[in-house]
Amino acid sequence: MPASRSTRIVLLVYGLVTIFFLYLPLVSVGFASISRSRYLSFPIRQYSTKWYGSALASDNVRQILMTSLKIAVIVTVISMVVAFFGALAFARYHWRFRTTFQKLILLPIFFPQTVLGLALLMWFNSIGVIPTWKTAIVAHLVWIAPIATLIVAIRAYGFDPALEEAARDMGADTWTILREITLPLLMPGIVSAGLFAFLLSWGNFPLSLFTTGADSTLPEWLYAKMVSGYSPLVPTLGVMSVVASFLVILAAFLISWVLRARRRARAARN
Amino acid sequence: NRNDQMNILCWEGYNTDTVLGPFRKAHPGATVKAESGTSDPDMINKLRAGEIKVWDLINVNQPWARDQLYPGKLIKPLEKARFMPYFDKMLPDFAKPYPLAFADDGNLLGMPQRFGPFSFVVNTDKISRAEAEDQGWKLFLDPKMKGRYGVLTYDNWNIIHMCLTAGLNPFKPVEGDDQAKFRDVAKQIFANSKLQSADMTAMNTALINGEIDAYFTGGTYTASPARLDGASNIRAITPNSGPVGGKGGVVWVELTSAVNNPDPSSLAEDFLEFVQKPDICKQVAFAEGTYNPIAQMGNPDVMAKFSKEELDAIQWDSLEEELSRSLDYEVVSSYDALMQIYTESRRS
Amino acid sequence: MPSQPILRLRNIVKKFGTFTALHGVDLDIEEGEFFTIVGPSGSGKSTLIRILVGMEETTEGEISLRGTRIEKTPANQRPTCMVFQSLALFPHMSVGQNIEFPLKLRKEPPSDRRARALELLELLRLPAEYYDKRISQCSGGEKQRVALARALAFDPEILFFDEPLSALDYRLRKTLERELKELHNRTGKTFVYITHSLEEAMVMSDRIAIMRQGRVEQIAVADEIYGRPVSRFVAEFMGEVNLFDVEGTTNERLHGNGVEIHVNGEARDCGVSLAPGETGTLMVRPEYVRFLAATDTCDFIVRGVLRDEYALGSRLQYQIETSAGQTVTVEKLREDRFTGQPGSEVMLGFDAENVHLIRGA
Amino acid sequence: MPSQPILRLRNIVKKFGTFTALHGVDLDIEEGEFFTIVGPSGSGKSTLIRILVGMEETTEGEISLRGTRIEKTPANQRPTCMVFQSLALFPHMSVGQNIEFPLKLRKEPPSDRRARALELLELLRLPAEYYDKRISQCSGGEKQRVALARALAFDPEILFFDEPLSALDYRLRKTLERELKELHNRTGKTFVYITHSLEEAMVMSDRIAIMRQGRVEQIAVADEIYGRPVSRFVAEFMGEVNLFDVEGTTNERLHGNGVEIHVNGEARDCGVSLAPGETGTLMVRPEYVRFLAATDTCDFIVRGVLRDEYALGSRLQYQIETSAGQTVTVEKLREDRFTGQPGSEVMLGFDAENVHLIRGA
Amino acid sequence: MERLDNRLGKLSALPIGLILLLAFMAPLIVVAIFSVMPQKVFSFWNLPDFSSYAVFFQQGYYRSLAWSLGMAFAATLILFLLCWPLAYGMAKIFQRFSLVITVAVVMSLFVPENIRLFGWVLTLMKGGLIEGYFRHLTGIALPNPLYNAGITVFGLVYVYLPFMLFPLAQGISMIPDDARQAAADLGASRWQILTQIDLPLAAPGIVVGALLTFVLSAGALAESKLLGGQSIIVFANDIETAFTFGQNWPLGAALSVVLILIIGVLAIAGIARIDLDAIMGRKR
């Protein structure tokens, strides 16, 4: 039942409109970043790119970006692993405490994040852990891992246990089944969960506020700036984030493309 | 021992590259980190919840230091012998020395630096400075102002200012009928406001764009960036008269204090001295986002660092006059009761 | 055959909730045997072999592999492999990767794997280009062959097949039956096979088990099951059959309902006798029933009206309604086509040596 | 039959990427017909009927329903319905809900729906308790019947069946064939049927189309396809067959390879003749081949060695290897069992009236 | 199988279980205990009372709670309606283009939430991107859309769009094509396919998407602060105020507990009505 041409076109246009809607505020942010004045009034009459220069030159900015990146990357990796297994426990295996598990895992998501951050800080303090960016990873995980789990669980629900049975029947042990069958079949969900984990960690303010200790993340820094010391450096960093992410994604595509081409070449040789 | 590191929790100003850069250069072996807070209580909460082991210096408004940090044993007194001399070169109001930098037991709580009158802000193209100063807080109860002003929701400030608007002394207990007065004022101010926001940039933008003509709660701190940006029609106003001994304005002063860190860093006090240097003083006063007068402007070396535009931005011309019409920011005695009334009014 | 069966099942019971799919199955499967299971849809065939490969737990009962109990052994540690009725192909792998999967598990080098996969594709008459085809792009029969190839690649000691050729056309099925049979002969492995094609069962199997509602009804070689079924059910299940209710008379002969019985000589010798009053069922396959001329005589004679004629490929089937209202089926090859018109009266006959008596049915 | 076909297909081409699944199919399906499509696995049968119900777009070609073009009509607006090869049952609905689905769409009252569903369960020999069973709990054959029931519940003008009985046992299949055929007769609807069972095709169909690699090879009634195939492919596809290469001689008679030809009388009359030098294939079905005694004579005679005997239910098959190395198959009913031993020399014969000559093959 | 499932289930629940046990149990307990402490204390060493809960009931906090839940509900509903077609396109129709959409959405998320909302303020405000240029070109001033409940919901919709879009797309991609085809073949209209096949079979995605957007919107703060101009005080704002300017941790903790309980009850009751195992044919 192929979709008709008109459906396809309507949906395509709808998709483009959505993207436009997502980027419209970023256009304004872009204008703000190149405006001479910190109080925007459109149309803008005076432009300046000095904020880009100062952002690139700033030690603070570099340090903050590194901290954010470190936390986000580690949270992403751990979340993907944890969510993969968590989703199996959530949706795939029928085990004794499954329904309880399904509910418990939601609890951290219900928690107001600021409060969670504060309470976590008290907990770290009481067990003698001094908060740094590493404790922030734990804090982020508490909140992000359940979300990632839910996202992987969507896929885990839909997948046919007969495939695992078939693999087991052919002598695959549990690890091999997970690696060869379950993992590839859940991969789209895991990738999606990984993206979520990265972005939620990267953009998280309330948990980071209380758990990074003396290290600052980008959202903490930006938030403070917006509250008490706005300058066009704020939108400048916003624009630079988009550009940097574009470059990162581009690089990721190039790498995977090269790897795939190489693998294909190797396969062809055999 | 943490002498190779030092962490500052502060309002924006001490955490900029222009301040930290030179200090880091002077202490090459040390890791110096600074984080800008988003509100006084947020910073205090962090210490309360355990970050007392993290920070060495904290920079908050003086009543928070006096009434929350010090009684909570979250900061410790500074060594008077080392720091008292710096008061001598400050502006007259601070050189006395500034009484609120001291606890009731006489200990030195922290060093004052930035300060500023804080009442409200108008667009002088729409409401003249004279009219605003004469009307004072009553301006916001004028039916003509309905829908023409915004409320900058710095809640703790609003409570003070609403008391003043209601003709009450915020720093004395507010009870009985007075609470009802406060409630009426709070309700009316919220009800007639065009917008509410905790974002002063948005407030200034709305003012510049003509969306509003004034905003409730604001001062040199909020107006100066707009003024330096060329919008000299934006002006912080200190009322000519008011209910507390004829004064209607309020002035805030920040204190930078040593955190009661169980494992303190000796660099903390070095930094406190470091920011008294004229160069650095200027960088603190004119940070990236906000521009404020500083106590150290009593020193001609410091004064020399400021240009005419910069002085105009912080309304230097009328600063002394405004200070004389302002009350010192203190702790609001009936904060809890008023806060409840305030949030209720805001919610309805 | 060795004395110890490779698989011994004792009293296997399987319940799904309140529903009992297997009611205590006993079975011995011999080493190297080609063992076929047939039975109506829903009789528990798939459930039984899913239990044998370890994909389903038994509710009760014992399974031994060469004398060792294996009920608790997980599927991956049993030397068995199964072609699923639902195929269970891996959607994320190409045809080739699916087939190579068990070899990959065994860490065989890629070039060997590929060679083996191509060999199996050829064996199953799939073009070599299919190696890279996606599973979702294969037709029903193609998928079934990939599933078969994957199990063959695994090459375990005991292979289970759950209707492996059901989606294939007649010719291909014949070809693959031959290949499987040859593979069985060559390797000497044990094959357990579920099929709905009686022809397949008869041609390929050493022994056949017939299941009915979670029980095994009869286990025997093909000819016996076909010719000497233990019950009406088995008789009817194994292809077209004519059944007549009979009763023993005092002289240990038979009295039939709708069938005239003229057995010459000692009926007891040919087994066609019942104790007085005992009831039974007289069975004759349609191909043993002849159209008689009016003057012909025969051990058993049935009279009726010709109702229908069907062509079934090489054979023709005739349906005759007897005076007792029963329908009798007669089968002839095309060559021996009967020329009577539908509606005409006919006389049918068959001989004592071609009948089988099921007692007590 | 009415002059206008209910479905007319012209030059239907279907490409999947670079692969062409249908190479221009022309077909007319008449109103009320039972039309069967057979063909090897992967020949494009499923693709063809998926196109007809509107589930797949054509790459080229025209489809008309009673003269109206419908290529662009979406599936839900065509008066057709199909039983999927993959079944496509709704996993989130119970058996009953699946069957009632089309009725629910038509907003029939729940009690009517239920009654109809129970009726269909009975028709398909599923117990009434299955009404509430989950799809995932059904056996392969049970699922297939639910899919069939769902399509029957929809009751469209044209019903398409993609191997609807492939997972059922012989007896049930026979029963359901009869039910379907009766339903067809009673309702007068058009049925288009894909099957791999030649028996099914022959018994049920008005006409049969044979597909091969995306083309229709022959369309005709069952007897013609069986007895007078247009090509070697069709001949071989429709069951066991013996084929001999022949060539026309100068006297318009035949010269055979491995077969002695003694046609009496005018060969041209019975169609068994070829122009000089023309080649062809002589076809005879195994059931028309007789074992001859040494003194017998026949139109065509083949000599060889008996190699094998297989029992196929009611029939027996013999494989004879001729002197030319070809294998000839002979089929007999059990009754006519041939008593020769494997390895012995035998003489086979068949008559001119039972052969068919495929020209130019 | 059941035994194996039981063992594997426990094992795979272990990693996340450990994280939550080590780092979530404690905060949960801390907050629960604080919520029964007397007003304005900062340590546990006090006699418990329930004054904070009394304050919740006495002081009209239910109003902001109602607003929060109402707006979260509205945002969830709107998001579901907005995202369904796009998610459907991404899962079933676009092929390559869905990657473009994914990348585009993801890239926009690299900008922290506050800045994106700030961007909307710049776009919508008087003299902003839209009004500013419009007035510049036409001389006509437009009314200001900012600072009301509607724009707050708009902000929630904007910020939480990915939380609905991606789970929905995942869910929709799990719908077997042949089930949709069979339904169409049986005469189901588009609408009927949607309600009878798509919605139930995409249920895991819908449930997760709706859960995330609802829960996150109910606890959201920045939208009402930045876009809504605090014309609506949301419950998260009350909690924050209690902890900060109120310096009343027990009250904040009590409000949090109320929020957790109410969202928890709503969400879990909502989910409990949908038996995903049954829908996905997983019931044993």
Ligand SMILES: Nc1ncnc2c1ncn2[C@@H]1O[C@H](COP(=O)(O)OP(=O)(O)OP(=O)(O)O)[C@@H](O)[C@H]1O
């Ligand atoms: N989506 C697809 N992409 C590529 N090739 C396809 C696709 N679908 C089907 N084919 C190919 O088209 C051919 C015809 O497929 P179809 O399913 O019509 O076969 P069929 O005649 O029904 O076979 P079977 O009897 O095995 O079901 C097959 O060779 C198959 O591999």
Ligand SMILES: Nc1ncnc2c1ncn2[C@@H]1O[C@H](COP(=O)(O)OP(=O)(O)OP(=O)(O)O)[C@@H](O)[C@H]1O
């Ligand atoms: N998970 C289950 N829950 C409940 N009943 C089940 C389950 N699985 C199978 N059954 C029932 O058990 C019986 C046997 O099923 P099984 O699959 O073994 O049948 P089968 O003999 O293979 O049939 P077919 O020839 O149709 O494939 C069927 O009646 C089926 O409905």
Ligand SMILES: [Mg+2]
């Ligand atoms: Mg089965």
Ligand SMILES: [Mg+2]
């Ligand atoms: Mg097919």
